[in-house]
């Protein structure tokens with residue numbers, strides 16, 4: 001009797017774990033799912049022009065001046081394989097390269113919305129949140145720019 005109960009318990013536990021895993025999988029989204037709003041990208045553009053364009057250029061294609069050159073932020077496969085949380089952390093810790101930490105978090109997230117728009121990812125109904133744990137769930141996938 002006891003053995004059967006234990007087996008049942010183990011089976012229930014397994015089913016529970018499997019269901020949780022499924023939920024976790026379906027919770028993961030990508031930049032193709034409309035993770036920012038058009039208005040947010042518009043705000044981000046204004047911030048980009050002030051804090052980022054000096055090195056990454058107005059057209060986001062970067063500058064090619066030797067060691068001081070900044071990479072393009074609009075290109076095929078931009079940051080693909082990463083996630084929005086990692087991009088947020090990277091910008092927060094290291095950008096603008098000449099004054100890291102000078103851009104408030106909500107402005108960084110707006111700039112990210114602008115970068116996603118510039119890389120061809122669609123706008124949606126909800127803004128990209130200023131919540132690192134939520135940003136981490138948003139995968140950045142490659143897109144071929146037209």
Ligand code: HEC
Nearest residue numbers: 051052054055068069070071091094095096097098103111
């Ligand atoms: C003073 C010049 C300068 C400014 C201003 C600047 N960057 Fe950069 N950025 C660089 C350089 C140089 C690199 C390459 C080295 C690195 O990745 O840290 C870089 C790399 C990056 C990367 C990584 C790109 C990749 O494909 O790996 C991102 C994202 C980025 N910058 C975003 C920004 C944003 C957003 C701003 C404005 C808030 C900004 N940068 C302002 C010089 C600059």
